[in-house]
Amino acid sequence: MSATDDNQEARKPGESMGAAGGPLHFRVRRARRAAGLSQQELASRAGVQQSAVSTFERHGMGSHALSVESLSRVADVLGLELTGEDAAAAAEISRVAVHFCPLWECPGAFPYDAGSGETAYRPRLIRAVAGRPLYCPDCGELCLTACPGCGAPVPASVAGAFCPECGTAYVGGESLTGAELEVRLGRRRELLSSSGIVDYERPWPGSGSGAPDGA
Ligand SMILES: [Zn+2]
């Protein structure tokens, strides 16, 4: 993966103009390499996960891999100065949260065999304005943004069924037999063509006044 990332960076000639240029994740990667640090070394000095550094360097602030506080520690370690543009981008990003529908009966929930006869449900993840109610586009239930077990926010870098912090299933539900699972999967398949996180760009039909006004 890292070879591809390097190619992507090399393909953007505008980014290489000036030593300090480019979006923050490019500058972090360049500064880290210039300092001779591995992602792991940078992560432990800044008190963050190596996987978060890796995700941030590849996908930037929009990945939600690093909080604003973590980012400023990373910048401190590297001697990087955060610009006004960085702050504006971080403020914009922090107004967005990953929502999920907690109902296992929801048509958007993706059931699968989690092993030993247990059915797990991967929720549809929707990125939308934080702090505003968002109703599930599939069933109308009020969506959540935090793990029901430990309260950790849903990380944008994980499109899974379980909280990476405590292992609690985001969606609790009944275990289905193989045949039931097949029937349900058959009904749901068309809804699942878009995997991962859906960006909330316009009001869903019938979602009413809780919808963000398309900022
Ligand atoms: Zn739902």
Ligand SMILES: [Zn+2]
């Ligand atoms: Zn949790």
